[in-house]
Amino acid sequence: MQMRLTRSLRRLLTGLALISALALVGCDRAAELIPGNADDPRTPPPTPTAESTPILVTPGLNVGGGTPAAAIPDHELARSVVQVLGIDTSAGFEQIARYGSGVVVDAEQRLILTSYAVVAPYRADGSRAYTSIEIAINDDPGAPATRTFAAEVAAADVDMGIAVLRVVGRVGDGGSVGALEIPAVVPGQATGINTGVPLRLFSHAGGSEGPDAVSVTNATVTGQRGEAGQTGRTWFKVDARLPAGASGGPAFDQSGALVGMLAQEMYVPLGEVGQVRPGDLLAPVIDRARSSSATFNAPLYRGITVAPDGIWVSRPAFAGNAVDSTGGRDLLDYGTRFNEGLAALYYEYSIVGAPTGASVEERWYLESVLQDSLSSSFVWDQSGYGLISDRIQSPGAAGIPRGLWRVEVWVNGARRASASVNIGGTVTASNTPTAIGVAGATTVTPEGNISIGAYATAPQLIAIFDLSGMGSVGRLQWVVFRDNQPVYTSPSIRWTEGESARFWVGYLGDQPIQAGTWEFELHADGKVIGVGTISVF
Known part of the structure; x- marks a missing residue:
């Protein structure tokens, strides 16, 4: 008789029986938490407190273009940060349907970088998610932002969750707008951003109540992530957890150059933000917005949806290799097909919006047969965002048994995500x-x-x-x-x-x-x- 095993973070599992009669051992769980108490890897890291910084104008300081000759102070960087609001009037009254942050990347062409999840135009039923996009800016030092400009999506990378908005008028009177009197940020080099590098994260982290003031959080890069089909890293992991309204906010290096953008993989208002898109992924989208005056034509499809309880789990990603460091585990060589003889299969997924104490289960299948001895459960003890990384490993030279493997992630009794990986197998009618x-x-x-x-x-x-x-x-x-x-x-x-x-x-x-x-x-x-x-x- 097989018995369900319950495994906690970083617990070593051995003697895992498979239907193929081969054993997988060394299955450990490494929750990608920021180092807090090194003696207890389950201890969540301290979250830096985002405190409002007064926006003070320093005449003559050039914030846009070129490379900063000296470190740009927080209060100057804050001048370039805006709040992005999706306003919905379809029900006959006004409500804020989406909210996030953004940063001016081209004042002359009135371009603002933000997260595509914030401005994705469609709901799960195919109707419009909002009626219009408005930009709120800070006119007074330290004061809540004021809804000032109307905007449209000029360019986007839907896969990477990146959007560039173009200001097209003023809120209320619909008047035309020339070049923005908001300084554009300096583009930086993200290639030098590695584990241990400090970042300054800016955002309007408020919610649906309306515009709020800019806040800044000092954070540190703890690792990186990639994705199948993508070259190089697609995420920086950081030791900060910010409210959902921070999505779209800029990440600056210590000199004040833009090196990334805070983002959620999916718009989850009850979740948090704990990842940064690297700057080298942002640049092509910004360039497309600069080179065309057209409006982005978003594809109409179901897209990712969030359950009514506000919990969302990303589709698990698989990799053939990994590197462990003090900041956690970074996966390498992502894919959905691997050759026969694979010694270890690494995988990761993120959980957003789950409350502390939620029950999380992983259910593993090989050729649609439940592998009960590999399946596991644990209690969620992280904040509103967390990244789970794990592996299954074979001790023998034959490697992990060939076939179509599938893992399902269940939270509080409901299946939230699943993904399959083919190891040494061929495509059959069943897959x-x-x-x-x-x-x-x-x-x-x-x-x-x-x-x-x-x-x-x-x-x-x-x-x-x-x-x-x-x-x-x-x-x-x-x-x-x-x-x-x-x-x-x-x-x-x-x-x-x-x-x-x-x-x-x-x-x-x-x-x-x-x-x-x-x-x-x-x-x-x-x-x-x-x-x-x-x-x-």
Whole structure:
């Protein structure tokens, strides 16, 4: 009889039985906590306190362009930091639907860098998440920001969660705007940012109550993360935990140069921010905004959703190697397929918004058979954001048994995320991505069912699919046809939903939807996996 093992942080597990009769040992858990008490790796690190810094104007100090000749003080850097608000009036009254931070990166062209999660335009049902974007700035030293400018998304990298806004007018009167009288920041070099480097994190960390003052947090880089299909590091890990409103705020080095951006992987108002996107990922998006006056056309799709209880877990990522340091564990060589003979399989995922005391479970499967002796549970004792890193390891030369492995992460009795990895195996019918068209709609329920059906003259058209075998899929794309004529090809998006899901994709053109036969052709990693046909009258 197999028995469920409960393992705590950094507990060594041995003698783990598998259906293949090979044993995996040395399974340890290393929660990526910032070093606090070195004798107790479960002790959460002290969180730096974000204190408001008065915004004092120093005439003549050049904050934008070039390299800082001397360290720029906090109160000068704060002048470039703004608050980003998604204002929704669709219900007949005004409410703040989204909130985050941003920083001016080009005053002449009125460009503001922020997190795409803050300004992602669609809700889970396909409707607009907000009516307009407003920018609040600090006119008075240390005072709450004032809603001043209207903005639009000029450029974005949806995968990396990066957006650049363009100020297009003033709030209230709709008046035109010239160059901003807010200094742009100095772009820095993120290549020299490594573990142990101090950073200065700026944000408007307030929430839906409205604009607040700028705050600054001194933090230290504790490691880095990557992602499958991406070259190099895509995240800096830091020893600070900031409120969700900090997402989009700038990270400066000690000289005052911009080297990164605070961000959540998903907009989770009840969660916290504990990661920074490196500056080398920000630069291409800023350059695209500078080179074009067009507005970013965001793809319409279900995207990542947060459960009603405010808890979100990222899709687990797998890697073939790792480096352990005083700051924790950094994974290397990310992927979804590994050769046979792999000695250790590393994986990581983040948990956002889980309360202290929540029950977290990992359930492992090999070829859809539950590996009960590998599955585990532990009690969540971190803050509103935490990164979990672990491994399974084989002591023998044969390595981890070949086949399709899947891990599911459950929090408080609900499955929150899953992902699959193929070790030395071939694609079979059971793990081939498949899409079955379910229905067409104008809007959908959060569960992915029809809310408002498809009809001619509707503003948009949505195709609902049931997807399976998606655990190893990296990218998703769709092509839309009307009466056999192509009308739209979406950008490629990252698949984050796990093994299976009710998922929808959409089309939003310049004109209302016309009557006819519409087809949505769904592609996974470049291959067609299904077609949904919708008759619109």
